[in-house]
Amino acid sequence: MAGKQDYDLVIIGSGPGGYVAAVRAAQLGLKTACVEKAPRLGGVCLNEGCIPSKALLDSSEYYHLALHQLADHGVKTGKVSLDLKTMMARKEKVVEELTGNVRKLLESHKVTIIEGTAAIAEPGAVAVKPNKGKKQTLSTRHILLATGSAPVTPPGLDFDGERIVNSTDALRFDAVPKHLGIVGGGYIGLELGSVWLRLGAKVTVIEMLPKIGTGLDGQVSRTLDRILRKQGFDMRLGTRVKSAKASAKGVSVTVEKDEKSEDLTFDRLLVSVGRRPLTRDLGLEELDVKTDDKTGHIIVDAAYQTSVSGIYAIGDLVPGPMLAHKASAEGIAAVEGIAGRHGEVNYDAIPSVIYTWPEVAGVGLTEEQVKARDLPYCVGTYPFTGAGRARCMGETDGFVKLIAHGKTDRVLGVHIIGPRAADMIAECVLAMEFGAASEDIARTVHGHPTFAEALQEAAMAVRKCSIYAS
Incomplete structure (x- = not known):
């Protein structure tokens, strides 16, 4: 390892937490590098989450309006048909443009972008296995972890990418399912359910808790439940999945409510029961970086520093709601602290x-x-x-x-x-x-x-x- 510091800050991950932190660090005069293993910058949010899902939500809403509501405004459209391939291509274009903008943003701020898989070799050193080329070690004063999260896989509901799918898979269907089952009544399941319901699918939501949208105000949750049912959602609340078996034709699911079992059949089953921090293979255990035994979150102090000096973590890796804007706010606060300023996030x-x-x-x-x-x-x-x-x-x-x-x-x-x-x-x-x-x-x-x-x-x-x- 070189005797002098190559960087002031190395950020692992280029999602809304990582790339925003990189820009702010550069603005504050820190020599910064951002390491990303995926082929495109932007993390899960831009590539597999917030952006593609909202693109499909908007497109499906236009389709639904053309089918059911434009006539009320005196707009006659004639026969309306769905071109799913074009809709998906538009979604990909939106993602490509925004991820390209992130690259331009980092480059304009002189942030070094390194494409590869990174792990902490030791405090002050990040080992990178580039997607192309030889391994290298980055010497740095500070390390910021911003690797995000991945869908939770419940026991017996392993993803196969075809029949039993996660949220990323559900953004890439090549045909509208006749009957889509969704395990989990949180925001991801409800949003993706809305997309495919509008496009013609029958949608059944299986939620173990007695209400959808855990964490919502009760009055709001009840109203949302009523409206979505009116739109066509089949809500199975207080219901848990006992087993699921995929075949070439679909997914057979056994559910249980009030100790009574029922067999359901779906074309596809979207499992959306939460997300887990992506901490594997970062070198945390070797360095004894403390994590929460129950949730897997990295434990940090008020400055987002971990139990090991010089190593920081933000976003989905640390406790709190897994939201892109929360990660961005934490990224800014963390690097402002690193730069000797006062950074803070008002979680209220x-x-x-x-x-x-x-x-x-x-x-x-x-x-x-x-x-x-x-x-x-x-x-x-x-x-x-x-x-x-x-x-x-x-x-x-x-x-x-x-x-x-x-x-x-x-x-x-x-x-x-x-x-x-x-x-x-x-x-x-x-x-x-x-x-x-x-x-x-x-x-x-x-x-x-x-x-x-x-x-x-x-x-x-x-x-x-x-x-x-x-």
């Missing part, structure tokens, strides 16, 4: 979004969490049926729910199910970041007619609660 103000239609978005505490903490609180809700813009669009399902502290009026959480919820939540995140009260939102002038007026109305509804009661 991280939004989450489910891109079904209507969309679901939330930030802060749910009503159930507020009750569990025994906090005095007031709730204001407003339905999209009362929003002029929603009426014009013909999308009136859902509501905005704002929870404020009963004594201080500070916003504790906002939960939205409805059109454009993914974009509306940004105002709520900003409000919570600045410690706003519901009155602040209520008194803020919102454009008319907009979906955001429903948020203002919900904030006004909070005022009807006795927030100044002793």
Whole structure:
């Protein structure tokens, strides 16, 4: 190994955590390298997750609108047909363009991009096996791990890529399944289920818990369940998979609810029950980097440093929601700390979004969490049926729910199910970041007619609660 440091920072992984951290590190004057084993930059999010799934969600929504709703607006389309091959090609083009942009972004900031598989040889040294060429060792002052996560494989539900599939496989079907089974009622399963339902599949969701969207506000979860059932989802809640057997024709699944078994048959079975941190073969055990025995997460301190000095970890590798924007925020905070600045992430103000239609978005505490903490609180809700813009669009399902502290009026959480919820939540995140009260939102002038007026109305509804009661 060279006597001097080749780099100030070597980042392993180029997803939303890794590439954002690399850019910020370069901006702060750190000589930075980013190692990525995949042929394209961007990690799971850009290549196999957030971006391709949203591309298909948008395309399938256009198809569904053409089939069922455009006529209501006076738009006559004639016979509508599906060209799945073109839809998939468009998705790939979107991914290719965005991953290409990530490469240009890193190159413009003089970040060294190394294509290969990396592991920590020792503190201050990263061993790289390039996709092409000879092995090399990178000498560095700091190492940042940002390798992301992979789908969990439950016992007896091993992926075969054809019949029993993971979320990546479900983005690449070459035909619309007649009947798609989904194990898991979380955001990934519901989003991919929405894609294939719109394109003509029958979709059955098998969820072990009594509700979908674990972690959602209860009122929002119940509303989403009702709307998705109305769209055609077959929801099997409180149900677990006992066994699954794939054949050339499909997948035979035995499920159990209330000690009663039932046999189901699907063309394909999507298993989406969570994700696990990708820590294997990074050299963590050899260096005694501490991890959580139950979850596999790497344990870090407030500066995202692991139990070994000079080695850091962010994103899906560390505790917290597995969200791309959470990883990006942590990447920035970690490298700012490395550069001698103050970096911090406010975990109370991280939004989450489910891109079904209507969309679901939330930030802060749910009503159930507020009750569990025994906090005095007031709730204001407003339905999209009362929003002029929603009426014009013909999308009136859902509501905005704002929870404020009963004594201080500070916003504790906002939960939205409805059109454009993914974009509306940004105002709520900003409000919570600045410690706003519901009155602040209520008194803020919102454009008319907009979906955001429903948020203002919900904030006004909070005022009807006795927030100044002793």
